[in-house]
Every structure is written in C-alpha cells, then in structure tokens.
Amino acid sequence: MQFKLRNVSFAYPGSQTTKDALRNINLTIGSGQFVVLVGSNGSGKSTLVKLLLRLYRPSNDLDRSKYPAPVNTSGELLMDDQPLSSYSETSLRQSMAVLSQDNTIYPGFSLGENIGLGFSPLISDDKTLQDAAKKAGAKEVLERMKEGANTVLDPLSKFYEFNIKQQDNLHPLKKALEELRRPIEVSGGEKQRIVAARTFMKFNSGNIRFLAVDEPSSALDAEAEEFLFDNLLKEREGKTIVFVTHRFGKLTKQADLIVCMKEGVIVESGTHTELMRNDGEYKKLYNIQASAFYTT
Ligand SMILES: Nc1ncnc2c1ncn2[C@@H]1O[C@H](COP(=O)(O)OP(=O)(O)OP(=O)(O)O)[C@@H](O)[C@H]1O
Numbered sequence: 001m002q003f004k005l006r007n008v009s010f011a012y013p014g015s016q017t018t019k020d021a022l023r024n025i026n027l028t029i030g031s032g033q034f035v036v037l038v039g040s041n042g043s044g045k046s047t048l049v050k051l052l053l054r055l056y057r058p059s060n061d062l063d064r065s066k067y068p069a070p071v072n073t074s075g076e077l078l079m080d081d082q083p084l085s086s087y088s089e090t091s092l093r094q095s096m097a098v099l100s101q102d103n104t105i106y107p108g109f110s111l112g113e114n115i116g117l118g119f120s121p122l123i124s125d126d127k128t129l130q131d132a133a134k135k136a137g138a139k140e141v142l143e144r145m146k147e148g149a150n151t152v153l154d155p156l157s158k159f160y161e162f163n164i165k166q167q168d169n170l171h172p173l174k175k176a177l178e179e180l181r182r183p184i185e186v187s188g189g190e191k192q193r194i195v196a197a198r199t200f201m202k203f204n205s206g207n208i209r210f211l212a213v214d215e216p217s218s219a220l221d222a223e224a225e226e227f228l229f230d231n232l233l234k235e236r237e238g239k240t241i242v243f244v245t246h247r248f249g250k251l252t253k254q255a256d257l258i259v260c261m262k263e264g265v266i267v268e269s270g271t272h273t274e275l276m277r278n279d280g281e282y283k284k285l286y287n288i289q290a291s292a293f294y295t296t
Pocket residue numbers: 012014015016017021039040041042043044045046047048
C-alpha cells in the first residue's frame with residue numbers, strides 16, 4: 001500500500017490551539033516501506049497516522065456533497081494513486097490494522113474472544129488464538145488466569161440477593177455472591193498484551209496491507225516491548241508499516257524512512273545514517289536519549 005500526501009494541512013474541528021495540527025505535509029510512503037515517525041509531544045505524529053487510517057480527512061479529499069468542509073484543512077491524500085476518500089470504509093478497515101495506546105478490553109467477552117475478535121471467522125480456533133497470544137506476549141497472561149482464555153474480566157452481569165440478611169455473613173450464598181461480584185483485575189501492561197494479540201489475530205485474514213503502530217507500549221516493560229516490536233516486524237511480508245515512537249535506536253536504525261516532526265511540520269526525513277549526518281532535530285533527540293546511557 002502506497003501513500004502520497006500533497007500539501008496536507010489539518011486542524012481538529014473546534015480546536016483552541018493557535019497552530020494547525022498538521023501544516024503543508026508532503027510525504028510519499030512507498031509500498032512495503034517501514035516508516036518511523038518521531039518528534040516531540042504534540043508535533044502531529046498521531047494526527048498523521050489518523051489521516052492515513054482515514055479516521056479524519058483533509059477537506060479536499062472529502063466528497064463535499066456528503067460532508068460539510070471543516071475549516072483550515074486542505075490537501076490531497078492518495079492511496080495507491082487514488083484519493084483515500086474513494087475507497088469504501090469496509091475495504092479500508094479490512095486491509096488496515098492498527099495498534100495504538102487504546103487498550104480496550106471489550107466487556108462481556110472472554111479474554112480469548114477479545115483476541116479472536118481480531119479475525120472473527122477463527123474466533124473459536126484455539127491454536128490460532130494461542131499463536132496470536134504468544135506473539136504478543138499475552139500467553140503468560142492467559143496462563144496466569146484460573147480459567148485461561150475463558151476468563152471474563154467484566155461479565156456485565158447483575159446479581160440480586162433475596163432473603164439473605166445483610167448481617168448474615170455466614171450465609172453460604174452471601175459468600176458465593178461476593179465471589180461473583182469481585183471484578184477480575186489485570187494490569188495496564190497485561191491489557192496491552194491482550195489488545196496486541198488481537199492485532200496479530202487480524203493478520204490471519206491475509207488481507208492486511210497497512211499496519212499503523214502508535215506508541216502501544218507505554219505500560220509494557222522493556223523486554224515485553226522489544227519482544228512485541230520484533231514480532232510485529234516479523235509480520236512485515238510486504239505490508240507498509242508506520243510506527244510512531246519516542247524510543248530511538250533499534251527501530252529507527254531498521255527504518256527505511258524516518259520522518260521527524262515538530263509543531264505540525266516535517267522538519268527532516270531520511271534514514272538513521274542520513275539524519276545523524278545532519279545536525280538537525282533527529283540527531284538532537286537521538287543524542288538526548290543516548291546520553292542517558294553514557295557512563296560518567
Ligand atoms: N482530538 C483532538 N482535538 C483537538 N486537538 C487535538 C486533538 N488531538 C490532538 N490535538 C492537537 O493536535 C496537535 C497534534 O497532536 P498529536 O496527538 O498528533 O501529536 P503527537 O505528535 O502524536 O503527540 P504525542 O507525542 O504527545 O503523542 C496537538 O497540538 C494536540 O493538542
């Protein structure tokens with residue numbers, strides 16, 4: 001999947017900020033390229049990813065008969081040389097996968113189903129579920145639970161008590177009720193692993209041509225993060241991948257293209273070696289992180 005952005009500017013509807021979230025973005029992402037977006041907080045990385053996923057659109061790219069034009073947005077966004085807006089929502093959702101900071105576990109579904117929803121035709125296929133869980137580091141989470149993949153964190157059930165006196169703590173049904181009401185808690189990092197497994201499950205459709213990864217690892221420990229990122233890159237097989245990260249080093253060194261953003265504009269782009277030769281923003285950010293590991 002190839003993307004071309006031509007003079008794309010974008011402001012969030014109703015935004016109170018003085019500058020647009022993206023300004024005059026010109027960028028080509030080649031088919032099968034691994035692109036890493038870096039830059040300081042608020043520089044527009046997530047907004048750019050949301051435009052590629054068509055969660056928002058620049059106004060020239062909209063069918064104006066259907067949408068009122070939002071202010072301050074303009075430009076052209078092409079996917080495989082056609083306006084992104086010309087593709088059906090369904091075909092886009094089927095060909096794109098996203099892993100973001102959102103770690104929603106759907107209530108009423110078991111952990112296994114939460115993973116399986118990534119590709120519902122195989123939701124009951126235990127081997128595929130376990131494989132997806134393993135690649136995301138979620139296997140240990142399932143193994144830790146008494147009921148494994150059948151664990152439901154929030155069953156969305158209501159329980160009523162009749163004829164059990166409040167003060168009768170010895171009543172056997174009272175104890176059973178308390179057990180039923182107790183929510184099952186998992187940590188933020190464990191939730192992120194389950195959600196990541198859902199993305200690996202989605203790859204089973206065989207239709208994914210674009211993967212967007214937007215800082216999904218804020219709650220993961222360093223080992224889990226490296227394991228997840230390595231496994232995501234193993235799924236590359238011709239997919240175009242755009243990765244948003246604040247961590248420099250391993251990922252940026254492997255990238256075909258690093259796009260460095262600041263205050264809504266692209267300030268530099270190139271490979272790690274090229275950008276380290278420039279005395280620009282990327283080198284500055286890289287050196288700040290690297291200095292934390294220097295010995296004094
Ligand atoms: N939903 C929104 N409504 C209004 N303004 C928004 C919204 N989301 C982001 N912004 C603004 O758009 C700008 C770009 O935000 P964006 O989230 O794209 O930055 P980012 O580079 O991904 O930041 P971070 O590294 O902190 O995740 C910021 O000024 C931000 O405040």
